[in-house]
Amino acid sequence: MFTIEHDFDATVITLVDEAPPGTRPLNEDVVILSFDDRIVIEQMEPGGDGVSRIVLTIEQLNELRAAxxxxxGNYRLERG
Structure with missing residues (x-):
């Protein structure tokens, strides 16, 4: 399941981990914040001690999408 919300300066996508009961432990929700110049991916750390955060530039996101x-192999995307 996922949700999409449009805030003032970002689009927020929340990915909710779902699995049939008893098949595996569930992971914390993943929150993706999309800004004009970057993407921020957040997830609560196990035990709730803090938030892990990854910041990608739009170029890095494009490379991830291609990868x-x-x-x-090794690749370089042509920027145009």
Whole structure:
């Protein structure tokens, strides 16, 4: 399940981990904040002691998107 919310300066996507009862432990929700110039990915740490945060530039996000569909190797995207 996921939700999408549009805030003043960001779009917020929340990914909720779902699994049939008893099949595996559930992970904390993943929150993705999309700004004009960056993407921030957040998830509560196990035990609730803090939040892990990853910040990607839009270029890094584009490279990640491409990497998910390519075989093993080294690549450089042409910027245009």
């Amino acid at each position: 998910l569909n390519l075989p093993e």
